[in-house]
Amino acid sequence: xxxxxxxxxxxxxxxxxxxxxxxxxxxxxxxxxxxxxxxxxxxxxxxxxxxxxxxxxxxxxxxxxxxxxxxxxxxxxxxxxxxxxxxxxxxxxxxxxxxxxxxxxxxxxxxxxxxxxxxxxxxxxxxxxxxxxxxxxxxxxxxxxxxxxxxxxxxxxxxxxxxxxxxxxxxxxxxxxxxxxxxxxxxxxxx
Amino acid sequence: xxxxxxxxxxxxxxxxxxxxxxxxxxxxxxxxxxxxxxxxxxxxxxxxxxxxxxxxxxxxxxxxxxxxxxxxxxxxxxxxxxxxxxxxxxxxxxxxxxxxxxxxxxxxxxxxxxxxxxxxxxxxxxxxxxxxxxxxxxxxxxxxxxxxxxxxxxxxxxxxxxxxxxxxxxxxxxxxxxxxxxxxxxxxxxxxxxxxxxxxxxxxxxxxxxxxxxxxxxxxxxxxxxxxxxxxxxxxxxxxxxxxxxxxxxxxxxxxxxxxxxxxxxxxxxxxxxxxxxxxxxxxxxxxxxxxxxxxxxxxxxxxxxxxxxxxxxxxxxxxxxxxxxxx
Numbered sequence: 021x022x023x024x025x026x027x028x029x030x031x032x033x034x035x036x037x038x039x040x041x042x043x044x045x046x047x048x049x050x051x052x053x054x055x056x057x058x059x060x061x062x063x064x065x066x067x068x069x070x071x072x073x074x075x076x077x078x079x080x081x082x083x084x085x086x087x088x089x090x091x092x093x094x095x096x097x098x099x100x101x102x103x104x105x106x107x108x109x110x111x112x113x114x115x116x117x118x119x120x121x122x123x124x125x126x127x128x129x130x131x132x133x134x135x136x137x138x139x140x141x142x143x144x145x146x147x148x149x150x151x152x153x154x155x156x157x158x159x160x161x162x163x164x165x166x167x168x169x170x171x172x173x174x175x176x177x178x179x180x181x182x183x184x185x186x187x188x189x190x191x192x193x194x195x196x197x198x199x200x201x202x203x204x205x206x207x208x209x210x211x
Numbered sequence: 212x213x214x215x216x217x218x219x220x221x222x223x224x225x226x227x228x229x230x231x232x233x234x235x236x237x238x239x240x241x242x243x244x245x246x247x248x249x250x251x252x253x254x255x256x257x258x259x260x261x262x263x264x265x266x267x268x269x270x271x272x273x274x275x276x277x278x279x280x281x282x283x284x285x286x287x288x289x290x291x292x293x294x295x296x297x298x299x300x301x302x303x304x305x306x307x308x309x310x311x312x313x314x315x316x317x318x319x320x321x322x323x324x325x326x327x328x329x330x331x332x333x334x335x336x337x338x339x340x341x342x343x344x345x346x347x348x349x350x351x352x353x354x355x356x357x358x359x360x361x362x363x364x365x366x367x368x369x370x371x372x373x374x375x376x377x378x379x380x381x382x383x384x385x386x387x388x389x390x391x392x393x394x395x396x397x398x399x400x401x402x403x404x405x406x407x408x409x410x411x412x413x414x415x416x417x418x419x420x421x422x423x424x425x426x427x428x429x430x431x432x433x434x435x436x437x438x439x440x441x442x443x444x445x446x447x448x449x450x451x452x453x454x455x456x457x458x459x460x461x462x463x464x465x466x467x468x469x470x471x472x473x474x475x476x477x478x479x480x481x482x483x484x485x486x487x488x489x490x491x492x493x494x495x496x497x498x499x500x501x502x503x504x505x506x507x508x509x510x511x512x513x514x515x516x517x518x519x520x521x522x523x524x525x526x527x528x529x530x531x532x533x534x535x536x537x538x539x
Contacts, residue, residue: 051272058268059216062261063247070253076264083268103243172231173252184252188245195239 026052034098041090053102054083061106068110069117078109151201158182159194166191212237214244223251223258315481316457318450324443327473334508335472336501338438342392344497344528385460385491390434395461396493399427402456426452430461442469460486464494467501471508480505500529503536512538 029037029052041049061082065075082105095101148167152160161180165171166187171179176187212218212234222234238244251257329335385396433448449466452459463486470479483505486498499522506515515538522533 054268056215058265059219059261060214060243060247062264063250063257064243066250066253066257067246068250072254072257072260072264075250076260079264080268099243103246107246166232166235170229170232172228173235173248174231175228184249188249191239 035095038090038095038098041087045087050083050086053086057102058083061102064103064106065110068107068114074113078106078113082106082109148198148202151198151205154201155194155197158186159190159197162187162190163194163198214238214241214247219247219251220258222248315477316453316485317478318454319446321447324447324473327443327475329442330472330474336468336504338393338440341468342438383490384493387493390431391438393434393438393465394493395430395434396491398456398459398461402426426456433462433465437465437469442472445469446473458485458489458491460489460491460494463489464497467498471501471505476505476509480509496525496527496529499525500532503533507536507538 025046025048029040029046029048032040034053034056037049037052040046058079062075062079065078065082066072069075069078089105093101148163152164155163158180162176162182165176165179166173173184173187176182177184180187182190218234222231225231235248238248251261254260385398386400387394388397389395429448429452433445433452436442436445436448446466446469449462449469452462453466456462463482467479467482467486470476470482480502483498483502486494487502499518503515503518503522506512506518519533519536519538523530
């Protein structure tokens with residue numbers, strides 16, 4: 021019976037699992053969510069607190085509080101929701117640790133759903149080279165290494181001396197600027 | 212592609228940067244995954260640390276699962292032990308409902324028979340006992356015939372006989388004759404055709420020099436040995452018969468008597484059970500009675516009680532004896 025529940029829940033989307041939990045309160049739903057998201061939330065916590073013990077505590081606390089949170093909130097997009105909850109929990113913990121100290125502005129940025137998911141550079145690699153020079157130097161370098169030379173983040177970090185966050189930021193900003201530039205290109209409009 | 216554990220494990224354990232680049236490109240638009248990547252990139256031991264934490268976190272869940280499995284396993288074992296009949300020894304009725312268990316009947320070798328030990332004198336079924344019972348049984352049957360003759364006769368009525376052979380009674384009493392006053396079925400009549408076929412075969416096979424002792428001679432010798440209480444020798448001859456004719460009622464019955472007297476109760480039981488499943492019903496009553504004695508010797512109380520009730524209910528020759536026979 022319980023094994024059957026687990027197998028059934030594995031076939032469902034995140035939102036369906038949440039809905040089942042809200043209706044039937046099956047502990048197996050939380051187990052399933054844990055299986056899907058524990059590693060990701062752990063990574064998010066680690067990003068902020070930069071300490072294994074604290075990241076472990078936060079992850080454990082998050083999943084212990086999860087049934088209560090799910091029952092309390094209306095959840096539309098679970099992935100975005102849990103990302104926000106994990107980030108907020110980590111930031112809250114940081115605030116407690118640092119007392120009245122100010123947190124860096126980028127650490128306070130609460131993640132939101134990315135709005136450039138429909139635009140992928142891979143589809144416009146031909147137009148990429150024509151607009152690459154119009155980007156800032158660091159952005160251009162990161163985009164070139166990542167998309168054209170197919171280097172990993174780690175290799176780019178070694179190559180440029182940037183941190184992971186900087187590489188990620190340059191690639192994301194460069195991608196956003198490229199989207200604007202490419203969308204103004206008549207060749208793109210004609211597609 | 213889903214950012215599940217296996218993919219992240221592959222990403223962090225892979226030294227191929229092309230593979231890593233592919234995974235990073237796939238999740239470029241996914242802030243959650245990119246944040247997680249960033250977190251894990253802050254420390255090279257991060258993924259290992261997570262796996263350690265995961266094992267610890269799952270420990271309680273695993274414990275619950277093991278507990279559940281242990282409880283269900285022990286419950287099913289208890290239920291199985293108490294309710295599934297496969298664990299029980301088969302009852303007399305169940306054994307009868309099955310086809311004769313030929314695999315249970317062993318054709319003994321001379322060396323095996325030599326090693327057998329005779330049972331205590333008080334437990335032996337003596338040839339005299341078997342002889343007396345069969346004589347009394349015949350006399351009882353005769354007295355029944357006399358009683359029938361005394362009955363008032365009714366005018367004969369025409370009865371239409373069905374020609375369908377399949378509807379006839381499956382059980383038959385074979386022709387009987389007496390060797391040294393011991394009842395036997397005269398198989399010569401039934402095995403005529405078979406013997407003829409055997410003869411023609413032998414005529415064709417000139418190379419074969421084996422001397423074949425006729426069935427009747429062998430049976431006579433075996434009965435003679437049984438009558439003289441030479442159970443081992445008699446068993447050897449009855450087993451020779453059974454090796455050729457597996458359904459031979461004479462060999463099954465007298466063989467079972469020999470085995471009983473030699474303390475081989477399981478083999479005796481197998482032969483008596485088989486005797487109840489063959490078409491010739493001449494030894495059916497005797498088989499039931501001696502099987503009852505086997506059950507008593509082997510202390511199979513449930514089977515004994517069941518068969519005893521059956522023998523008493525049948526109200527045959529052994530009904531009174533069965534009433535007197537008690538399981539102690």
